[in-house]
Amino acid sequence: MxxxxxxxxxxxxxxxxxxxxxxxxxxxxxxxxxxxxxxxxxxxxxxxxxxxxxxxxxxxxxxxxxxxxxxxxxxxxxxxxxxxxxxxxxxxxxxxxxxxxxxxxxxxxxxxxxxxxxxxxxxxxxxxxxxxxxxxxxxxxxxxxxxLSAEQWQRMYEKEAANAKRFQAIITSLEEELKKWRGGAKVPQEQWFTPDKYGSVNVSDAPVAAPPPTTPEHTVSVVSTTDTLTPTASTASAKTDEQELKRLYKDMDKKDEQIAQITQEKNALKKKYDDVKSERSKLKDECESCSKQLSSLQKDLEGKATELKDVVNALEDLAMKYDQKCSALDARTKELDDLTAEYETLKKKADATKTIEAEVRKATNEVKTKIGESLKEIIKGLYAHGVLICPTLKKSDMKKASKVDDQLAYLNFLLAQLNAVTGEGGELNQFLKTRTKQKDKPSEPTDPTDVQGVNTDTLKKEVERQVKEMKVHISEAEKRIQRLSEEKGKLVEELEKVNKEHLALQQSKQLASQIEAAKKKDPDLYDRVIASANRSATHYQGQMDRLRADLDDANQVAERMREQNLVLKLQMDNVMLDVEAMKKRLVGEGKTDPVAAVKDKAKSDIKPLEDSIMTDLQTLHNLRKMFVVDLRNRIKKFSSKQMGDFLAEHDEDEDGSEGTLQQREKIEFLNNTVRELTSSNKSLQRDNADLQCELPRLEKRLNATFDRVHELEDTLREFREKAVLEKQRYKTEIDRLKENMLGGTKRGVNIAKPIRVGAAK
Structure with a gap:
């Protein structure tokens, strides 16, 4: 092929x-x-x-x-x-x-x-x-x-029918013998029915069993064997009988074969029934073992599920903490950059302020010297002119008055004396008044003192002008000095603040060194402290998130309230327009009282709503203010802490190798911590992935176990049904055989009737 x-x-x-x-x-x-x-x-x-x-x-x-x-x-x-x-x-x-x-x-x-x-x-x-x-x-x-052919079926049927008749005759003879024994009669041993006589029973001549008589005297033997029969036919009939006998023997052999086959089938069915029963017990045991295995698998699966849930929760916590640390690190880096820039600007501003302060001091000293010199000249000129006006004017020692304040005080003193002389009640004023009166008289000649009066007025005006200019210069100088002093005060405050921050940084540096020493002495305590700090940080972060969420909710509620307020205002405007229209209509009709009632009613209806809206808005405003104040305080604390950390690190950088070493150790510790967290996170992720990969296989195995259990249950159910059917079939077969065996007795009943005289008639 x-x-x-x-x-x-x-x-x-x-x-x-x-x-x-x-x-x-x-x-x-x-x-x-x-x-x-x-x-x-x-x-x-x-x-x-x-x-x-x-x-x-x-x-x-x-x-x-x-x-x-x-x-x-x-x-x-x-x-x-x-x-x-x-x-x-x-x-x-x-x-x-x-x-x-x-x-x-x-x-x-x-x-x-x-x-x-x-x-x-x-x-x-x-x-x-x-x-x-x-x-x-x-x-x-x-x-x-x-x-099989039709003839074979016919022969099989005939064989089975002959066997049934033979068995019926045997049963009948046995019943008759049993009835005799039970009736009290004695059966001879030659008439006993033995197994070797199974084939000697004449089926055609076997009588039908009769019911037991009422008295033992009427018992009759109905068993007939081949020994009691006597041939009465001719030779031809003997040959036919011999042929019939051979045929019957052949039929009996066939029936025996069929009986043997039926017996074999019965034994095979019985064996099959036993096999089914044993298989059923095996399936039952297997089902119980599967149920136990299933329960154990369910427990394992529940344990794995709880472990997986714990691992997932731990992973989520680690991921959240890692994200928070990353965000905090980014925020601190950004704040550090901002603070660095701000520190540089402040440093530049401080340097510029120092240079400006030096320049201002220099300019102030120059202005003071110029003002002192000009004051000296003014005082000298004023004194010279004042002596002309008032010979009694007191003179002071100008060499002793070296300060500007002393010179100004002396100048004010001179001006006060001149005012006293030239005032309304002074001598010079009275003299001028008399001179003006004399000037009104045309006949009187002028006096040389008039020239002196004119010169005095001009001198007074000139002095006042110079004094005003000096006062203006002095006020400008004082303002500039005040501004510079304010700037100096601000710089001093900033310097004090920087000193405080520097002190705080030194304290934080000492605290960091103490923490490092404590870490070396007791790492577990250090880890617990760090963990508590992280927990507090996460707690504060959660509070911040909740506060932000509350603020957002409050803003949303405020927006809704504003919208509702606008809607209510529009409704109120519409109501007021309706009221005005009604008022005009009623005024036109001459009715004013109902308008006031309607207006009062509208106001009374709207007032509670307005009060509730205002209270809600006020509470929202108060909550927002409180949240903003709390947020500012926390931001200030956080920013001051971060500024202190930055300045401490900056001071450590300036200190030299010691600060650099501590900073390196701190950075190395942080890097190690980050690496450990990363490795633990990766390991947890790998474990999670393995569990995720293992979970479908376990589920598949569990489903396969469930399917196998269902299949075993179905198989057991089928075997049970088959066993029930086989049992019913066996029962019906046994009942049928019993009916066939007892059929001769059930066909007819012979009733023994007493013989009476004249009954035949």
């Missing part, structure tokens, strides 16, 4: 299809009409191919696909037969459809597996052997395919 082969990397002559050779044999007896049929299937299956090893391409690849598909279909059919599924997929391929009877029908199947012992073909060899093991688990019960 030639079939298509081709070259592959694994086989030089690889079969590209399956081969199937079927031999059908039928036998028929011409005399009896009995027919026997048989079929022999010789199948050569092509081996499964792995394309990565065979290197199949083109048509060879298509053929490999078809071969693998048909083999997988055959494997599915074998699995379904082994598991006892209700549906067997024979129609999925032509191969399984042709081999339907060979696989799961009335047949006996032998499978020869060909495999390679090479290590290179380990996977294919293992798959092929497992395929053969699965096929070996199929159990079929083969029977002969016999077709």
């Amino acid at each position: 030639n079939r298509h082969v081709s070259f592959t990397n694994m086989n030089a002559q690889s079969s590209r299809s399956h081969s199937l050779f079927t031999v059908m044999i039928s036998q028929r007896n011409v005399d009896t009409g009995q027919a026997l049929e048989g079929r022999l299937n010789l199948v050569d299956l092509a081996g499964s191919e792995k394309v990565s090893k065979t290197g199949a391409e083109g048509n060879t690849l298509d053929e490999a696909k078809m071969i693998n598909k048909s083999l997988s279909t055959l494997g599915n059919v074998i699995n379904a037969l082994v598991e006892g599924s209700n549906h067997i997929p024979y129609r999925d391929s032509k191969l399984t459809r042709i081999l339907q009877q060979s696989l799961g029908g009335n047949a006996k199947t032998t499978m020869v597996v060909c495999c390679s012992p090479a290590e290179y073909n380990e996977a294919e060899t293992k798959s092929t052997i497992l395929f053969g093991v699965r096929a070996k688990r199929i159990k079929n019960q083969a029977k002969c395919n016999v077709q």
